[in-house]
Structure formats: structure tokens, C-alpha cells
Amino acid sequence: xxxxxxxxxxxxxxxxxxxxxxxxxxxxxxxxxxxxxxxxxxxxxxxxxxxxxxxxxxxxxxxxxxxxxxxxxxxxxxxxxxxxxxxxxxxxxxxxxxxxxxxxxxxxxxxxxxxxxxxxxxxxxxxxxxxxxxxxxxxxxxxxxxxxxxxxxxxxxxxxxxxxxxxxxxxxxxxxxxxxxxxxxxxxxxxxxxxxxxxxxxxxxxxxxxxxxxxxxxxxxxxxxxxxxxxxxxxxxxxxxxxxxxxxxxxxxxxxxxxxxxxxxxxxxxxxxxxxxxxxxxxxxxxxxxxxxxxxxxxxxxxxxxxxxxxxxxxxxxxxxxxxxxxxxxxxxxxxxxx
Amino acid sequence: xxxxxxxxxxxxxxxxxxxxxxxxxxxxxxxxxxxxxxxxxxxxxxxxxxxxxxxxxxxxxxxxxxxxxxxxxxxxxxxxxxxxxxxxxxxxxxxxxxxxxxxxxxxxxxxxxxxxxxxxxxxxxxxxxxxxxxxxxxxxxxxxxxxxxxxxxxxxxxxxxxxxxxxxxxxxxxxxxxxxxxxxxxxxxxxxxxxxxxxxxxxxxxxxxxxxxxxxxxxxxxxxxxxxxxxxxxxxxxxxxxxxxxxxxxxxxxxxxxxxxxxxxxxxxxxxxxxxxxxxxxxxxxxxxxxxxxxxxxxxxxxxxxxxxxxxxxxxxxxxxxxxxxxxxxxxxxxxxxx
DNA sequence: ATGAAAGCGCTAACAC
DNA sequence: GTGTTAGCGCTTTCAT
Numbered sequence: 001x002x003x004x005x006x007x008x009x010x011x012x013x014x015x016x017x018x019x020x021x022x023x024x025x026x027x028x029x030x031x032x033x034x035x036x037x038x039x040x041x042x043x044x045x046x047x048x049x050x051x052x053x054x055x056x057x058x059x060x061x062x063x064x065x066x067x068x069x070x071x072x073x074x075x076x077x078x079x080x081x082x083x084x085x086x087x088x089x090x091x092x093x094x095x096x097x098x099x100x101x102x103x104x105x106x107x108x109x110x111x112x113x114x115x116x117x118x119x120x121x122x123x124x125x126x127x128x129x130x131x132x133x134x135x136x137x138x139x140x141x142x143x144x145x146x147x148x149x150x151x152x153x154x155x156x157x158x159x160x161x162x163x164x165x166x167x168x169x170x171x172x173x174x175x176x177x178x179x180x181x182x183x184x185x186x187x188x189x190x191x192x193x194x195x196x197x198x199x200x201x202x203x204x205x206x207x208x209x210x211x212x213x214x215x216x217x218x219x220x221x222x223x224x225x226x227x228x229x230x231x232x233x234x235x236x237x238x239x240x241x242x243x244x245x246x247x248x249x250x251x252x253x254x255x256x257x258x259x260x261x262x263x264x265x266x267x268x269x270x271x272x273x274x275x276x277x278x279x280x281x282x283x284x285x286x287x288x289x290x291x292x293x294x295x296x297x298x299x300x301x302x303x304x305x306x307x308x309x310x311x312x313x314x315x316x317x318x319x320x321x322x323x324x325x326x327x328x329x330x331x332x333x334x335x336x337x338x339x
Numbered sequence: 340x341x342x343x344x345x346x347x348x349x350x351x352x353x354x355x356x357x358x359x360x361x362x363x364x365x366x367x368x369x370x371x372x373x374x375x376x377x378x379x380x381x382x383x384x385x386x387x388x389x390x391x392x393x394x395x396x397x398x399x400x401x402x403x404x405x406x407x408x409x410x411x412x413x414x415x416x417x418x419x420x421x422x423x424x425x426x427x428x429x430x431x432x433x434x435x436x437x438x439x440x441x442x443x444x445x446x447x448x449x450x451x452x453x454x455x456x457x458x459x460x461x462x463x464x465x466x467x468x469x470x471x472x473x474x475x476x477x478x479x480x481x482x483x484x485x486x487x488x489x490x491x492x493x494x495x496x497x498x499x500x501x502x503x504x505x506x507x508x509x510x511x512x513x514x515x516x517x518x519x520x521x522x523x524x525x526x527x528x529x530x531x532x533x534x535x536x537x538x539x540x541x542x543x544x545x546x547x548x549x550x551x552x553x554x555x556x557x558x559x560x561x562x563x564x565x566x567x568x569x570x571x572x573x574x575x576x577x578x579x580x581x582x583x584x585x586x587x588x589x590x591x592x593x594x595x596x597x598x599x600x601x602x603x604x605x606x607x608x609x610x611x612x613x614x615x616x617x618x619x620x621x622x623x624x625x626x627x628x629x630x631x632x633x634x635x636x637x638x639x640x641x642x643x644x645x646x647x648x649x650x651x652x653x654x655x656x657x658x659x660x661x662x663x664x665x666x667x668x669x670x671x672x673x674x675x676x677x678x
Numbered sequence: 679a680t681g682a683a684a685g686c687g688c689t690a691a692c693a694c
Numbered sequence: 695g696t697g698t699t700a701g702c703g704c705t706t707t708c709a710t
Contacts, residue, residue, distance in 0.1 A: 005703055016681045021705060029679060048459040053703035055391035056686040071428055077623045082421045089410055089442040101440035103428045120387040258627055284416045288597055290629040344687055355697045360689060368695060392687035395702040
């Protein structure tokens with residue numbers, strides 16, 4: 001009953017296969033009459049063109065994919081990649097294109113290069129999400145043959161596009177906000193050491209501190225690895241050791257800010273009365289915890305949307321710039337107290 | 340430079356194409372010697388078998404996909420589908436298989452049936468997530484030709500598998516818990532009307548009420564559509580109208596519970612002092628809000644894992660049961676007060 | 679405006 | 695154990 005091919009349609013419609021092909025590929029040089037008849041027959045037969053076959057023969061196919069690195073490694077609570085995906089699929093729906101998503105971990109990347117992945121899947125190009133400095137793909141990416149767009153990873157290349165954010169500037173801005181609230185002894189809650197954004201945000205932190213005429217030496221750094229649990233543990237350790245020697249925690253992610261807040265509460269202190277806390281990302285949860293967290297909203301979904309847009313432009317050679325810097329926004333809520 | 344084919348490998352290794360094919364398909368009848376040589380040459384040439392070509396010619400291919408319905412329609416805060424995906428990819432990693440994820444909205448489903456989608460993508464079968472009663476796929480699903488596993492949708496069929504949860508029993512259990520805490524005037528916060536799980540949970544609610552010798556008439560129902568915002572709005576309206584006439588809100592999802600809690604606070608009341616609240620799902624956020632929400636943990640990630648497992652078994656004809664009922668757990672936290 | 683036929687890269691009989 | 699060859703279902707010249 002199933003699996004009627006282009007030949008079946010051709011036969012039943014009384015035309016040749018190439019005519020059917022023309023109809024389905026929206027060629028101009030085909031009579032409306034025959035075209036309609038073909039579609040009718042196709043519908044009767046439940047015919048749909050087989051994508052694999054099309055991929056084999058077609059010159060200019062458009063197959064785009066989203067390759068997510070470290071999907072399983074990220075915390076379950078981390079909605080960052082999820083929102084990126086949603087943004088990407090938003091573009092797909094708006095433009096009636098299809099995106100296939102694949103999860104690829106670091107080990108897999110050692111077996112096959114990015115180009116090989118595209119080759120074997122007949123892709124036109126792909127979005128690459130969640131890349132870490134430790135990822136194999138990262139090294140070979142600069143001279144890929146297939147169009148590729150990365151998020152939060154800056155890399156030059158003919159076929160390469162990047163969707164970036166001014167991490168440094170944004171982190172400087174939120175640090176300055178804390179400083180403006182008269183905090184002088186800050187704790188920086190650092191993210192994953194091998195994440196590219198961590199370094200950028202650190203630079204922003206330093207800059208804010210130094211431009212305020214303060215010394216980095218007087219600040220503390222704890223390492224939360226972008227994890228709620230790690231941030232909790234480290235913050236708790238620090239508070240138990242040094243008590244209220246510091247007044248504010250400036251975290252590189254909302255999740256870590258949440259961990260820090262939990263530690264503060266468990267130590268019998270209150271936010272923001274005893275300690276102020278800021279986050280980074282603009283994750284939904286940051287608005288729902290108590291107190292709601294002051295943070296930088298990265299507008300993640302929009303970034304996913306912009307990434308596919310850029311990829312499409314690179315694929316069809318219409319990309320003017322290969323770097324898109326997306327906007328952010330300081331969201332002031334209730335987790336910082338003026339002292 | 341790129342795109343060397345099986346023929347290039349064959350030539351350079353001094354063998355025929357079929358021998359190369361045998362090597363890559365792990366046939367037994369091939370000398371280790373030649374096999375190794377082929378792999379060596381393949382590596383030199385950067386050869387990877389093209390999946391589209393393989394799909395065309397291979398009889399027993401294994402291509403599985405995850406089809407997500409209503410991906411864009413769900414609230415951004417809703418991590419349910421995300422966790423399901425993670426669970427599915429967990430299985431994929433553990434078993435070294437590849438899963439392609441596609442987002443398909445209701446409109447798209449009208450154009451193409453499930454079988455047609457599998458056909459055009461050369462799939463062996465797929466996981467179907469997020470199906471609503473309003474979805475086109477749902478109707479035609481019972482007699483699909485391609486193996487298919489649904490989550491939270493019970494449907495008989497030769498090639499059909501379901502991963503289910505005892506929604507009714509679970510909801511009854513959490514309602515009973517509230518009742519045991521001596522609440523007598525409850526508000527049921529209903530989910531999406533067209534969601535299959537809503538009806539089940541409603542049955543569980545009714546049963547708990549009736550078995551406690553109470554009357555459904557004395558309870559209130561508000562409609563939150565599984566949305567935080569809607570639940571907030573409806574709860575707020577109710578509280579402003581009737582004040583503390585009721586003592587507990589029993590919600591069909593954690594997100595709605597969070598909305599209700601926000602409404603309660605905004606009306607100047609406290610949880611659980613003035614109103615008790617329960618959720619359902621076991622979403623991560625439920626643990627982080629304040630107070631932490633008493634809920635039913637669905638163990639969503641495990642369900643995603645189980646779903647792929649079932650699909651694989653159906654595909655290779657080894658499925659004993661086509662219905663998997665996954666476990667849940669009542670998680671008691673701080674949002675219910677004994678009165 | 680339509681048809682015939684070659685070919686995309688691979689697998690699977692069938693030969694040897 | 696390995697080679698030869700006919701497809702898989704489509705697109706794309708090239709004819710007409």
C-alpha cells in the first residue's frame with residue numbers, strides 16, 4: 001500500500017518521470033494543466049518525494065541541521081540550549097524550512113570532522129551549539145568547507161559565521177551596577193574554566209573593578225562551573241569561612257546565582273539584606289525564585305533565530321557580515337541592596 | 340578536496356566497491372587484512388559513507404527520529420519536552436545510535452501523514468512527542484505502517500507503542516495528600532482542555548474527593564491551560580472574589596502551581612500559611628521556588644529513555660509489551676500546611 | 679512543454 | 695573471499 005514512487009505517479013498521470021519531477025520542483029516550464037493533474041494523482045497515491053533520493057541527485061539542495069555538542073553534559077536545569085533551539089525552530093517555521101537536530105558529544109567529534117558529518121548527512125550547512133574549548137570540532141572549524149554558524153564562539157572563516165554577544169561589556173555593566181550600589185567587597189562566581197564566555201566575562205569584571213579605582217586583589221573568586229550545585233558548595237564554604245566579609249556575589253550565570261542564594265539562606269542569611277547577588281543569562285527561572293534575580297538578559301531565543309538567519313545567508317552567498325552581535329539588557333530585580 | 344566516494348576508496352585500496360561496502364557494513368566474509376587496508380585508505384581519503392545513498396539501497400536501515408509537535412507553542416518555561424529529549428538522547432548515546440529531531444506543528448501535520456513523513460525521510464520509525472487531541476497525526480496514528488512510540492497518549496496499534504504514566508492514580512494520590520492535611524475546600528487548577536492528561540488527572544481528583552466522602556460541588560475549578568500566566572490570572576481573580584473561602588490549590592502542573600503562588604503573594608497572602616499549593620510534573624523549578632512545591636515527580640528523563648527503548652524493540656520485532664507504564668513519586672516539600 | 683536516459687553513492691544478489 | 699552489476703528514487707542535461 002505504501003511507498004509509491006515518482007514512476008507510479010508518472011504512469012498514472014500519463015506523463016514522464018521528469019515531468020513529475022518538474023512539477024514537484026516548481027519549474028516554470030510546465031503547463032498548469034499537467035501540473036495540477038500530477039498533484040492530484042500524487043495525492044491519490046499518497047506520494048511524497050523521497051529526500052534521500054533527492055539528496056543524491058540534486059545539485060542545490062537545502063538541508064540544514066543543528067548540531068548540539070554536550071547536550072547530555074549540561075545540567076538538566078540549564079535551559080540555555082533549549083531556548084537556542086526554540087529560536088532556531090522559530091526561524092524554521094517562519095520560513096517553512098526544516099531543521100534536523102543532532103546531539104554529538106566530544107568523543108563522537110574525534111571520529112568524524114564537521115565536514116564529514118555534513119557530507120554523510122548531505123547537509124548544506126549547520127548550526128553548531130554548545131561548543132567548548134575542549135571540543136574537537138573547534139580546532140578544525142576555521143577552514144570548514146560547509147557553511148557553519150557558531151553561537152558564543154568567535155572564529156574567522158570563509159564559510160563560518162558567529163552569533164556573539166558583548167559578554168565583556170555586559171558583565172562589566174552588571175558589575176558596575178553592583179558597585180553603584182556601594183558594594184566594595186565582591187565575590188566573583190566563575191563559570192566553566194574551559195568555556196569561552198567565562199574568560200570574556202572575567203575581563204568585564206576586571207575592567208569594572210579597575211575603572212572604579214578598586215583592586216582585584218581585594219575581591220574573591222569562587223569556581224561554580226556553571227552548576228547550581230557547585231556554586232552552592234563553594235559559596236557555602238566561603239561564607240562559613242569568612243562570614244560577612246563580602247557583601248555581594250556576582251555570578252557568571254543565573255543558575256549559579258540561584259545556587260549561591262540557596263547557600264546564603266542555608267547559612268542563615270538573607271538576600272539581599274545580608275548579601276546581594278546577581279546572575280547572568282536571563283533564564284526564566286531567575287524571575288521566579290525569591291528574591292527575583294537581577295541579571296543580564298541575553299535574549300537567547302532571538303539569538304537562535306539570528307543564527308539560522310545568518311546560516312541561510314552564508315549558504316546562499318548573501319551574507320554581508322559573518323559576525324552578528326546580539327543585544328542584551330540589564331534586568332534590575334530584587335536581589336541587590338543599596339548599602 | 341572533499342567528497343571522495345566508495346569508488347575512490349575501492350580504487351586506491353585495489354579492491355572492488357562491494358568489498359569496501361562489506362567492510363563498512365561489518366560483514367563477516369572479508370579478510371581482516373583487506374578490511375584494515377580499506378579502513379586505512381578510507382581514513383587517508385577522509386571517506387565517510389553517504390547516508391542518503393545508503394538509505395536508497397539498503398533494505399534494513401535503522402534511522403530513528405524524534406518528532407516534536409507543538410514545540411513552539413509550549414511555554415518557554417516548560418522544560419517537559421526538553422527533558423524528554425534529553426532522556427531520548429541518553430539512550431542514543433548509550434547505544435551509539437543517532438536520533439534526528441524534527442519540530443512539526445499542527446498545520447504541517449495536515450499536509451503530510453506520519454507515514455508519509457517517515458517515508459520521505461527514510462525513517463525506520465519515530466518517537467512522537469507533544470501530541471494534542473487537536474493534532475492531525477493523532478487521528479491516523481492507530482494504523483500506521485511505520486513503528487511509532489507516543490508519550491502520554493494511549494493508542495492501540497500493531498506498530499504503535501505508548502509510554503504512559505498512571506496520571507489518574509498519581510493525581511488521586513496527591514489530592515489525597517492534601518486531604519490528609521485536613522483541607523476540605525480545594526481549588527483544582529485544570530490544564531489544557533485538549534490535553535489527554537488533563538482528563539485523566541481530573542478523574543483522579545474526583546476519585547480522591549469522592550472516596551473521602553466529599554462532594555465535587557463544594558470544590559472550585561479554574562482553568563490555567565498549563566500556563567503560568569493563565570494560572571496566575573485565574574487564581575488572582577478567584578482570590579479577589581472569594582478570599583480565603585478555599586484553603587488549597589491543587590494544580591495539574593508545576594508551572595501553574597508557580598503561577599498560583601505568585602497570585603497568592605500578590606494578593607498579600609502567604610504560602611503555605613494562608614493557602615496550600617501542590618504541583619504536578621516534578622519540573623526542576625518546582626524545587627527552587629519558595630516555598631519549594633510539593634508535587635508528583637514524573638521522572639521525565641527516564642520516560643524519554645524508555646520511549647526510545649520501546650521504539651527500538653518494536654522496530655526489530657522484539658517488543659513484548661507495547662505499553663510501558665513508568666513510575667512516579669510523590670515529592671513532599673514545603674507548600675502544603677496541615678490545618 | 680515534455681520525454682529519454684545518464685548518473686548521484688551506495689547495497690545486495692549473483693557469479694566466480 | 696572478492697568482483698560484477700542491477701537497481702534504490704530522484705534530478706538534470708540533452709533532445710525533440
